[in-house]
Amino acid sequence: MGIEERKQREKEQMRRLILDAARAIFLEKGYYQASIRTIADKIEYSPGTIYLYFKEKDEIFLALHNEAFGQLFELMAPLRMVEDPFERLIAMGRIYIDFALKNKDLYDLMFIMQAPMNMLDDACHWTEGDRVFDYLVDTVRQCQAGGRMQGHDPSTLSFSIWSAMHGMCALYCRDRMMVVAHVSDEFSSESELLEGAFRCYIDMLRKL
Amino acid sequence: MGIEERKQREKEQMRRLILDAARAIFLEKGYYQASIRTIADKIEYSPGTIYLYFKEKDEIFLALHNEAFGQLFELMAPLRMVEDPFERLIAMGRIYIDFALKNKDLYDLMFIMQAPMNMLDDACHWTEGDRVFDYLVDTVRQCQAGGRMQGHDPSTLSFSIWSAMHGMCALYCRDRMMVVAHVSDEFSSESELLEGAFRCYIDMLRKL
């Protein structure tokens, strides 16, 4: 009898229901407004019920964090079509920054917030992060095999590249870009500055 | 009569008392543990009193944020001694990263946390940030005057450089460095990776 299977399915549906509500509130009003009670209200269950599906609030946000990585992976999938590794590296950076620009809060959740990290610092193994980073290291290695960016440890260089990309995105997410004179918090000028800084960096990589 | 002056002085002393307690708790147990009540407990006043000296919690943390910038400025003062602008640029980066490494939570407060920014997004003028950034732009301009890093808008290039530095520090502060294989959250290996990535970046700047 498929009773066990149906229960499993219902459990999964309930998790989905909670996650969808949590994501909606999170994206609309931010992490702190996305309280257990507001999530419970939205799905018309009592607060206690949520704890039957998630051990704690941050576990919900780890799940959302993982989903968001899924989105980013999908956006990066077309990179396989780019044959030249250096061109692929550039395209990868562009996709990364573009994702941050268009999904500020998801980017924040993935790479800035402490919440999801608190959930996995026991095992100390950040699977989603590893996956993106490994792909980056691979690409960097291929660039080096093609004669570019010689004389640097690929992991270290990859981290350096990632840092440069993340730095821009993090300053954007956390509203630190207004120090640059011609940017006064307007989206278009912010994204222009990011584009400009990205071009600077690519120019550096090209000459390395 | 100096009664007004004494009152002013006492008011200032009380602010100091609150800020010192807040900083101590913040550095020991983090932002959320540094609640109004724990601060009030530490200085042996009632919670309500704190609101006679600060409009809201984040105003306390803006003050701490400003103090922290004071610290960073002091560390950067010796840069005036470095004559060659490019050497100065490198030294500046080193001081910046070193500050983040040794003052994780202060760096976080200065460049990552939303708290202090919430206090000034009306005026939209981040004085402390401007000051560091302007100094950076100046240095970059001097480098360009000396023939280095030609063909880039100094502001944009400066932002790009700052981003690269901030990226490393932010990934460090928010525990995203464990994706790099030979780093397993140990301080020494983290700081070694930061040093390595910094050297990579300097190498890039040199060739630009």
Added chain:
DNA sequence: CAAATAAATGAACAGTGTTCAGTAAATCCA
């Protein structure tokens, strides 16, 4: 010394994450 001003209090409000005894529904077994 009394009146007026200033400073400090702590209870109260509305919110938070989380727990858990109690209730309601679904399932199992005779």
Added chain:
DNA sequence: TGGATTTACTGAACACTGTTCATTTATTTG
């Protein structure tokens, strides 16, 4: 089908949060 058992859900309660404000205490002024 009917009663026992397991599962799902509830919502009050706990200990906390930032913030406000009537009340009390202390200081200064006339």
